[in-house]
Amino acid sequence: TLKGKVAVITGSTSGIGLATARVLAQNGADIMLHGLMSQQDGEALASELASEFGVKVCFDDADMRDPAATKALLERTVAKLGSVDILVNNAGIQHTETVDNFPEQKWHDIIAINLSAAFFTTQKALPVMKKKGWGRIVNIASVHGLVGSVKKSAYCAAKHGIVGLTKVTALENADQGITVNAICPGWVNTPILQAQVDDMAASKGIDKETAKRALVTTKQPLPEMMEPSQIGELILFLCSDAARSITGASLPIDGAWTAQ
Numbered sequence: 689t690l691k692g693k694v695a696v697i698t699g700s701t702s703g704i705g706l707a708t709a710r711v712l713a714q715n716g717a718d719i720m721l722h723g724l725m726s727q728q729d730g731e732a733l734a735s736e737l738a739s740e741f742g743v744k745v746c747f748d749d750a751d752m753r754d755p756a757a758t759k760a761l762l763e764r765t766v767a768k769l770g771s772v773d774i775l776v777n778n779a780g781i782q783h784t785e786t787v788d789n790f791p792e793q794k795w796h797d798i799i800a801i802n803l804s805a806a807f808f809t810t811q812k813a814l815p816v817m818k819k820k821g822w823g824r825i826v827n828i829a830s831v832h833g834l835v836g837s838v839k840k841s842a843y844c845a846a847k848h849g850i851v852g853l854t855k856v857t858a859l860e861n862a863d864q865g866i867t868v869n870a871i872c873p874g875w876v877n878t879p880i881l882q883a884q885v886d887d888m889a890a891s892k893g894i895d896k897e898t899a900k901r902a903l904v905t906t907k908q909p910l911p912e913m914m915e916p917s918q919i920g921e922l923i924l925f926l927c928s929d930a931a932r933s934i935t936g937a938s939l940p941i942d943g944a945w946t947a948q
């Protein structure tokens with residue numbers, strides 16, 4: 689059980705982050721819910737989770753393109769919930785374009801949100817975790833932290849970066865009761881894929897459900913998208929005592945994508 693633990697999950701208003709918030713809350717953790725959502729909708733979602741699982745849930749809409757806002761998210765988590773025991777760096781965006789045509793601002797945004805934000809949250813969380821002698825940091829990388837794909841230069845650069853950050857943070861804190869791991873999912877059924885599904889549907893003249901399946905099988909031997917809760921369940925395991933020796937790892941959950 690995670691009773692008495694505080695989990696901050698960035699980008700938890702949607703997709704993998706929201707599914708993870710639900711799994712950790714169900715197991716007793718208090719939750720800092722975070723993402724780009726109106727204060728009103730965020731607070732409604734927070735109170736829905738709080739009453740469903742009987743835990744404390746707060747909401748924060750810090751924009752992770754901004755390092756100061758990102759650090760403040762961690763400060764507010766400690767102020768409102770009393771600690772940070774579990775940090776899940778999950779917020780992320782995607783943009784697909786060839787290197788030579790890639791928009792400069794998109795490059796900066798993807799590096800800021802998908803990579804640098806995790807560095808700033810980690811900097812703020814470590815002193816709190818060290819004081820307690822216990823902590824779990826889980827960075828949501830991607831198969832694109834391990835291999836490349838066309839039109840994903842910024843995303844692959846950020847995700848490979850997250851894998852490196854994970855290793856160093858794990859090494860520096862291996863004797864502190866803190867584990868630091870990256871999870872590397874293949875295709876997960878969430879809104880981040882919508883633009884790619886739409887492009888596939890338009891270019892092949894097929895419906896969106898067929899396009900989703902076509903997209904998955906371009907890369908992933910297991911021919912179905914994962915559900916976001918499957919990532920949440922792996923994070924729950926990494927938070928357990930049984931997983932205390934797993935640190936510095938980058939764990940694929942990718943239907944054999946990177947086995948090729």
Ligand code: NAD
Nearest residue numbers: 699701702703704723724751752779780830875876878880
């Ligand atoms: P999603 O679009 O459903 O969720 C993204 C979350 O990030 C949302 O809560 C959103 O509000 C937040 N976010 C976006 N921009 C932000 C900003 N500027 N500041 C603060 N928060 C911001 O997508 P998802 O698929 O659940 O993605 C979660 C993570 O999983 C991402 O890091 C993504 O790269 C990774 N991932 C996804 C897949 C997949 O197939 N869906 C595969 C591998 C890795």
